[in-house]
Every structure is written in structure tokens, then in C-alpha cells.
Amino acid sequence: QVQLEESGGGVVQPGRSLRLSCLASGFSFSRYTLHWVRQAPGRGLEWVAAISSDGTNKFYADSVRGRFTVSRDNSGTTLFFHMDSLRTEDTAVYYCVRGAYYSDTGTYYLHYWGQGTLVTVSS
């Protein structure tokens, strides 16, 4: 079955960096676009980044563009999220998500979710 396991969260000071990882299994990793979605305490879900199946196309929310970088290792079936210049407002649970896309109909949704990893930015 599809499994997505995030790691790398923790407590970090403002302005510092952190790298999240998401180890995937149970599906053909290199065929799917992958996403990072976060939820700050008491807030709703916020999509923050996506990377195409071959890693050539990357997309970011305005809130993280220029500070965060998404990447992937298709041979190691791992998704990464390198977060620089962290701010207190980046405190959230970060979820790794596998997208589902059907080109014949244009159907797209966020199908499988990991359990998330908590990032706390605090001095």
C-alpha cells in the first residue's frame, strides 16, 4: 500500500534552516507529482509546494517562494523540502502528499497523505 513517511521536523530558531524528508513506498515514485501541504496551529490547510514527477517543474506558494526549495530523489524514492530563513509563521505540521492526475479528463486531487512532521520556529 502507499506509504509516505515524513521526518526532519523539530524546533529551530527564526532565521535558521531545516530540511524535511519524505520516504515513499508502495507505488511507482517517479510517475507522480508530489506536494507539501502544511497546517499551522489553529489554522487551515495551506498548500506550499509541488514538484513534477521528473523534478524539472517546481511550484511554490507566495508565502514560501524564495525561501523554501522542493526536490526529489527518484532513485531513493524520497521527497525533500529545504527551508531557509524560517519565520515564526512557518510553524506548522508539514504533510507530504502524492497527487493523482488523469490527463484524459484533467482530473487532479491530492490523494495520499503522510502523517506529517511538526516544525516549530521559536527563539
Added chain:
Amino acid sequence: EIVLTQSPGTLSLSSGERATLSCRVSQSVSSNQLAWYQKKPGQAPRLVIYAASNRASGIPDRFSGSGSGTDFTLTISRLEPEDFAMYYCQQSDRSSWTFGQGTKVEIK
């Protein structure tokens, strides 16, 4: 940027009652790119409806979705205790993905 506005913010209902959740999109989107998710505290979000009206695997048939263009609806025909949760609509648009702010379905 496409904005999704959900209403109401909170729905207070009893088990067995019908829940109707609304999602209004700031510009017309394809129904194929509109999904609904359930979120409970401490758990990962769970896909409920995709392509506006298709139930995800394992979702009971009391859940249904409808709508097109800018107005979409998630209906839970008879609330069960496990249905009390936050619900988010979400759209996928080529290079951006956005969520509504959520509707909380709470026990009255």
C-alpha cells in the same frame, strides 16, 4: 490567484441530521479539479470527494458532492459520530493548488 470561500464556518448539528457545506470559487473551475477533504485533530487529511462528485475509496455513500463552475457542495445525508470534523474544499489549477478556509461540523 483562485480563492475558495467555504460557508458556514461552523455547522452545529446532531447525529442523524443532514449537513450541507458550501464552497464558492472566485472564478470558474473545472469540476474535475475540485476535491473535498476531512480533517480530524492529530490525523492526516483524508480525501472524501474528488472531481466534485466522486467518492474516494472507502468513503460511505452518505457523503455526496455536487456543483460546477463556481459553486460546489458537500452533503452528508445522515451524520454519524465519526463525521464530526473539519472539511476543506480544494482546487487544482495547473501550477497552483488552494484550499478553502474550512467548515467545522460539530456536535450540537
